[in-house]
Amino acid sequence: MRLPRGGNLFGRGSSPVIVTLLACVVTLQFLLLTRQHPVKDVKMERVHSQRDIMEVREERMEPVKECSCGTSIVPGTTPDPNPLLFPVPKRDKAFLTIGIPTIKRKGASYYAHTIKSLVSNMSPEEQKEVLIVVLLADTDPTVKAELAGDIRRNFSDAIDAGMLHVIHAPSSYYPNLTITKFTYGQEKHYIQWRAKQNFDYAFMFEYSLDISKYYMQIEDDVITVDGYIGAIKQYIAEQPDTTWTCLEFSELGFIGKLYKNSDLQKLASLLKLFYEEQPVDYTYLYFNMLNTQMVQRLRKPTLFQHQGIHSSYPGKIQPLKDRFFDQMTKLYKGDNPPAEVFTSMKSFLTFLPRLAYEKTEGYFWTHGSPSDGDSFTIVFQQPHRLRRVIIDTGSVGHPEDRLLSGHLEASLTLLKTEVNIQCMNDIMIGDFKDGRIDVDALEESIKFKAMCLRIKITKHQEPWLIVREIAVFTAA
Numbered sequence: 001m002r003l004p005r006g007g008n009l010f011g012r013g014s015s016p017v018i019v020t021l022l023a024c025v026v027t028l029q030f031l032l033l034t035r036q037h038p039v040k041d042v043k044m045e046r047v048h049s050q051r052d053i054m055e056v057r058e059e060r061m062e063p064v065k066e067c068s069c070g071t072s073i074v075p076g077t078t079p080d081p082n083p084l085l086f087p088v089p090k091r092d093k094a095f096l097t098i099g100i101p102t103i104k105r106k107g108a109s110y111y112a113h114t115i116k117s118l119v120s121n122m123s124p125e126e127q128k129e130v131l132i133v134v135l136l137a138d139t140d141p142t143v144k145a146e147l148a149g150d151i152r153r154n155f156s157d158a159i160d161a162g163m164l165h166v167i168h169a170p171s172s173y174y175p176n177l178t179i180t181k182f183t184y185g186q187e188k189h190y191i192q193w194r195a196k197q198n199f200d201y202a203f204m205f206e207y208s209l210d211i212s213k214y215y216m217q218i219e220d221d222v223i224t225v226d227g228y229i230g231a232i233k234q235y236i237a238e239q240p241d242t243t244w245t246c247l248e249f250s251e252l253g254f255i256g257k258l259y260k261n262s263d264l265q266k267l268a269s270l271l272k273l274f275y276e277e278q279p280v281d282y283t284y285l286y287f288n289m290l291n292t293q294m295v296q297r298l299r300k301p302t303l304f305q306h307q308g309i310h311s312s313y314p315g316k317i318q319p320l321k322d323r324f325f326d327q328m329t330k331l332y333k334g335d336n337p338p339a340e341v342f343t344s345m346k347s348f349l350t351f352l353p354r355l356a357y358e359k360t361e362g363y364f365w366t367h368g369s370p371s372d373g374d375s376f377t378i379v380f381q382q383p384h385r386l387r388r389v390i391i392d393t394g395s396v397g398h399p400e401d402r403l404l405s406g407h408l409e410a411s412l413t414l415l416k417t418e419v420n421i422q423c424m425n426d427i428m429i430g431d432f433k434d435g436r437i438d439v440d441a442l443e444e445s446i447k448f449k450a451m452c453l454r455i456k457i458t459k460h461q462e463p464w465l466i467v468r469e470i471a472v473f474t475a476a
Contacts, residue, residue: 402435
């Protein structure tokens with residue numbers, strides 16, 4: 001076709017017939033494309049099988065919570081509007097939801113120990129502001145029913161209190177996992193297993209939308225420490241800004257990863273989009289970077305330790321241990337009146353001096369060898385009569401990092417200026433033996449109220465130093 005002068009198909013003098021003909025061609029092409037790729041309405045339907053849950057309902061129970069799971073972006077993933085297996089009373093929006101996917105493992109079962117560790121290491125007040133969501137991820141209805149029955153029998157109090165939610169996802173939530181991309185050199189069966197794991201996690205995220213301020217994922221084979229909820233709150237408060245996406249409380253896999261609830265839907269969508277290409281352990285790292293968090297924010301010491309050996313993948317042995325976890329539960333539970341803590345020694349990572357004195361888990365760990373003359377000082381806000389002081393150094397994981405040579409002093413006088421704090425009029429009250437000191441009946445030997453306690457190192461040592469616990473008991 002020869003163009004009119006100026007190159008304009010619809011230039012001056014063009015025939016109206018040609019214009020009409022071209023318009024008809026465009027319209028016909030659009031209709032053909034629409035016919036080839038019709039837009040389907042995604043209908044939400046309840047696919048909750050009564051057969052799946054009849055065996056676990058030993059009494060009349062009706063689901064009471066509806067899942068605000070959003071619109072599926074992967075064909076064939078219709079969320080179940082009633083995923084709860086046992087009814088729970090309604091609660092106000094919680095501080096934290098802890099998600100635990102569980103599946104029957106060959107040769108071992110860990111989930112009960114995990115739930116017990118989570119619940120027993122919370123205070124009664126904390127139990128009122130935390131939800132635990134357990135996803136039964138087995139595809140076999142019989143196995144799922146047996147596990148649900150066990151949880152109901154062992155944790156009925158937590159369920160009836162509204163603290164423990166036991167859920168499952170319908171088979172319709174999972175797409176046909178036809179694997180065509182064999183990433184990371186892994187075999188098809190393993191990729192299918194990890195692909196299903198993506199949808200297990202996504203379902204938990206979508207179930208947990210808007211029921212708490214924060215969400216944290218763990219596995220069903222971990223333990224935690226006493227006071228871990230307080231430690232999580234404190235680490236959140238210590239962040240220098242609010243732009244973070246993920247805070248981590250374990251270095252392993254997807255254990256102890258904490259997100260704001262407002263990010264859960266986006267994270268679930270990403271897992272479902274790239275279920276074939278990426279395992280969960282990698283996707284969350286990409287998600288963090290997409291949200292402009294380029295550095296890891298890992299709390300050390302960590303709060304969760306992996307205990308399982310038998311993986312949820314059949315036949316896989318996985319004896320992983322978190323390097324930054326140690327049993328940091330305080331044994332002596334002293335009075336420990338309010339005080340400030342100072343030291344001349346550098347801290348390793350986030351093992352800060354105050355952690356040795358605080359009643360919650362944690363300890364102080366030096367970054368380097370302590371030398372003669374180094375000190376660790378506790379300055380009370382008010383003077384106190386002392387009854388007993390126990391100080392333990394070293395730890396289960398690092399027994400060599402104990403104080404080899406040192407003593408403990410109490411100070412009568414505190415001289416405080418704008419630039420300096422000085423404890424004066426000191427009395428030595430005991431020597432460390434094998435990294436430990438326990439001095440009792442101090443109200444008889446010290447007739448004054450103490451303003452300070454000071455650990456003094458009296459000889460250089462090569463091992464670093466862990467001050468695991470300082471327990472101060474006051475006299476009436």
